[in-house]
Amino acid sequence: MLTHPTLDQLRALKLDGMAQAFVELEAQEETRDLAHAEWLALLLDREAANRNTRRFQTRLRAARLRHSQAAIEDVDYRTTRRLDKALFQQLATCRWIAEHRGLLISGPCGVGKSWLSCALAQKACRDGYTVHYARVPRLFADLDLAHGDGRFARLFRMLVKVDLLVLDDWGPDRLSASQRRDLMEIVEDRHGRGSILITSQLPVATWHEVIGEPTLGDAILDRIVHNAYRLELDGPSMRKIKAAEAIEPPAQPATAADGKAWKGAKK
Numbered sequence: 001m002l003t004h005p006t007l008d009q010l011r012a013l014k015l016d017g018m019a020q021a022f023v024e025l026e027a028q029e030e031t032r033d034l035a036h037a038e039w040l041a042l043l044l045d046r047e048a049a050n051r052n053t054r055r056f057q058t059r060l061r062a063a064r065l066r067h068s069q070a071a072i073e074d075v076d077y078r079t080t081r082r083l084d085k086a087l088f089q090q091l092a093t094c095r096w097i098a099e100h101r102g103l104l105i106s107g108p109c110g111v112g113k114s115w116l117s118c119a120l121a122q123k124a125c126r127d128g129y130t131v132h133y134a135r136v137p138r139l140f141a142d143l144d145l146a147h148g149d150g151r152f153a154r155l156f157r158m159l160v161k162v163d164l165l166v167l168d169d170w171g172p173d174r175l176s177a178s179q180r181r182d183l184m185e186i187v188e189d190r191h192g193r194g195s196i197l198i199t200s201q202l203p204v205a206t207w208h209e210v211i212g213e214p215t216l217g218d219a220i221l222d223r224i225v226h227n228a229y230r231l232e233l234d235g236p237s238m239r240k241i242k243a244a245e246a247i248e249p250p251a252q253p254a255t256a257a258d259g260k261a262w263k264g265a266k267k
Contacts, residue, residue: 017050018043056126063131066168067118075119081111081235091120091229094127097164097195102228105199110237113199114168120197121166129163136170140179147178156182160189170200171210180216191223204230 010019021043025031031039060068072092077085090096091103103120105113121131134142146152159165165186175183190196202210204225211217 015047017047020050021046055128059125059128059130060122063121063125063133063166065118065121065131065133065166066135067115068122070115070118070122072119072123075116076112076238079235079238081107081233081238083112083116083233084231087229087231088116092123094120094124094129096229097124097127097129100192100195100227102195102224103197103231104204104225104228105197105231105233106203107201107231107233107235108237109201111233111235112238113201113233115238116231117166117168117197117199121164124164130161131164131166132158132162133166133168135168137173139167140175140182143182144178156185159186160194162194164195164197165190166197166199168199170198171202171207174210174212177213180211180213180220183211184216184220187220187223196224196228198224203232 007019007022010016010022025034025039025042031042034042072088075083075088077083096103103117105117107113118133121133124131142155143152146155187196200207207221207225208214208217211220
């Protein structure tokens with residue numbers, strides 16, 4: 001029997017998917033009649049799937065999503081928040097990322113902007129795109145520190161090279177001069193070569209005031225807004241709705257005994 005030497009060789013070559021599939025196929029009687037080519041095809045399929053899963057997990061860890069478990073399959077379309085289902089499902093195909101277009105999600109606090117952005121980012125990771133998620137206030141703080149400790153070039157290169165850059169919680173604080181310059185450099189280098197997803201509680205029409213300086217504001221927004229899809233949400237806080245659902249006990253179905261008790265009380 002060559003079972004053990006074969007497994008050792010597969011694992012030494014880091015073909016873990018093939019090794020696991022080999023063990024499973026050996027344990028199944030119905031697979032013993034398969035031709036060598038069919039066995040090999042099954043082993044290769046498992047190895048390819050295993051490698052794709054590992055690559056996805058690596059991309060997902062590198063993305064550092066705020067809601068790493070968010071997924072497009074779990075999106076709630078029932079809650080009234082003006083979420084355009086057709087547009088969102090189109091965005092879930094990730095074609096806008098392939099076309100280097102942007103996405104702007106605006107709406108009040110708690111309506112689900114961050115979660116939706118992470119769901120789309122997670123789908124991008126599944127489809128083979130590189131992603132980086134950052135809250136805007138923390139990103140600018142990191143950039144300020146990076147200017148002083150020599151990390152700026154490396155951080156800037158990462159922000160520019162990823163396929164999708166998610167900037168969560170844009171505004172409402174007005175940008176400083178250094179923040180405007182950094183944002184301009186990031187937007188300029190990514191324009192036409194990568195996608196940006198921005199979420200904000202502020203309407204897009206007010207973003208010019210957040211940037212502060214008219215000339216840079218025009219240049220930045222010209223590169224962000226005119227080539228982007230928009231999801232303009234509105235409605236109650238999703239956190240409040242979920243909290244209420246968790247507290248309120250589910251309604252019990254009426255029974256025949258309940259009906260008799262009600263009739264007795266009526267008499």
